[in-house]
Amino acid sequence: MPRASQLPSLLPFVTLFLTFSSLPNPSTAATDTFIFGGCSQLRFSPGSPFESNLNSLLTSLVNSATYSAFNKFTIYGSSQQDVVYGLYQCRGDLSMPDCSSCVAHAVSQLGVICPSSTGGALQLQGCFIKYDNTSFLGVEDKTVVLKKCGPPVSYDSDLMSRSDAVLNSLSSNGGGYFRVGGSGEVQGMAQCVGDLSSGACQDCVLSAIGQIRSDCGAAAYGDMFFAKCYVRYSTSGDYSKANSDSSHGDQTSKTLAIIIGLLAVVALIIIFVSFISRALERKKNGGK
């Protein structure tokens, strides 16, 4: 009789394993996926006032992302040399918790990519952060930072006309800083950094759409990232495929899910075997 009570006491562990194995959240993994990053060649000296200003800037970005999808900061020092400017922009469809976790992730990654650089920028799937010791706040910048085009789908005129319609819908004036469009499997989005005026945002988006049309004409997907806005579309309805070569985070969580799943299976087998052997023992004892 006392043996039978061992089984229920193991059940919470099994439940825990199964809960963990369903934990890896595709949306979170996708928002943290790396798209591009870059650093200024100029370096600041460790322990300088600039470094402590940069640290307070990065802290401000992380704190602000808990309640706002965009913010910009200027941290002043005693000398002009120590001033640092920075901002972040979350993708317009992110929840506040996803925005803040994305920005926190980006800040910690940028520290690794750009150690002691006077400027740096990082774009993840869900958010963008940038800082520099020269001001870039409020300035429209249509420099192409990243361009990616998928394989041609020119054999599929339906997909092509849908892509065209989606890009058209993204170009509408008054579309705001975050725009989405869709037609069947074809999805598109545009995002401006919030320091632009709405006129500058519209101009930036129109230029990006023009460039994506000319460069990625009949491609299965297109990514056009300018310094202050981007436009993306995909004919498979899944943007993360556009960056499947850098889906490291997804791989890690998949591996984790498999390992935890295996642990759960092993735990279930152990419980099953002990249950059977106990049943057999009981049968044997009963037979005596």
Ligand SMILES: *[C@@H]1O[C@H](CO)[C@@H](O)[C@H](O)[C@H]1NC(C)=O
């Ligand atoms: C930015 O930092 C670099 C390296 O310390 C320095 O040479 C440059 O003058 C700084 N620019 C401004 C505007 O302070």
